[in-house]
Amino acid sequence: MSAVGYLSELQHEPSSPVRYYLVVGDERFSLNERIGTKIVLTYLDEKACCHCGRISKKLYNNGYCYPCFIKLAECDLCIVKPHECHYHLGTCRDESFAESHCMIPHYVYLAVSSGIKVGLTRKNRELTRWVDQGAVRAIPLAETPTRKLAGEMEFLISQHIPDKTDWRKMLRGQIEDVDLIRVREQVKEILPEEYRSYLLEVDEIFEFTYPMTGEMEKVKSLTFDKIPQIEGILTGIKGQYLILDQGVINMKKHTGYKVKVDWCV
Structure with missing residues (x-):
């Protein structure tokens, strides 16, 4: 399964454990059932404002272009x-x-x-x-x-x-x-x-309990600002973080990044 689109922050529903969804463009994917499988997130070198949709080289405040950042009340x-x-x-x-x-x-x-x-x-x-x-x-x-x-x-x-x-x-x-x-x-x-x-x-x-397969000894932060592709086995989700066996990615901070998502069964 694969999808291409701009990332939004993780959506979730209160349950035990919390039920999470990955939002890519107009598509939403349930994550809890995918724990234990490999995910590949490839950054496509494009960002768009989460408010106006403007293509921008840099985003502010978790997903806003600069004009929206300086004029919107929520920023x-x-x-x-x-x-x-x-x-x-x-x-x-x-x-x-x-x-x-x-x-x-x-x-x-x-x-x-x-x-x-x-x-x-x-x-x-x-x-x-x-x-x-x-x-x-x-x-x-x-x-x-x-x-x-x-x-x-x-x-x-x-x-x-x-x-x-x-x-x-x-x-x-x-x-x-x-x-x-x-x-x-x-x-x-x-x-x-x-x-x-x-x-x-x-x-x-x-x-609250979270879908986790175990505790982490070290926390390595992963970001598309440093590497174009993030991949690993999804081992848990907590807060706004996808937890992989290779590190963690804060999905809220990557709102507006255009990516291709591949699940490897």
């Missing part, structure tokens, strides 16, 4: 630093985008991917967010009416708890044993009173 700095949201200042790049993506309920959460981390996500997108980060456990901490408020809470908590994932430890399965309920109670104590009305009393811990 603004406040997306990665939501506490710096400037919608209220009247300088948002796209108010309609803000109203549908930012001025809506968000969760602040605690998750364990390698160690404990704090993060935020749009409400009803939390499962997607947690799987993208390779989380094995997660729990909502608070629900806010806007992304900016969630960002302010996340920023305050990040002074005490990391807001980044160690992706190498995550892929190797080096997961800290963390009591999320206990950490949640500790976090509540450090929050200023003005944020406490947004706190949730949810005790359900969401847990």
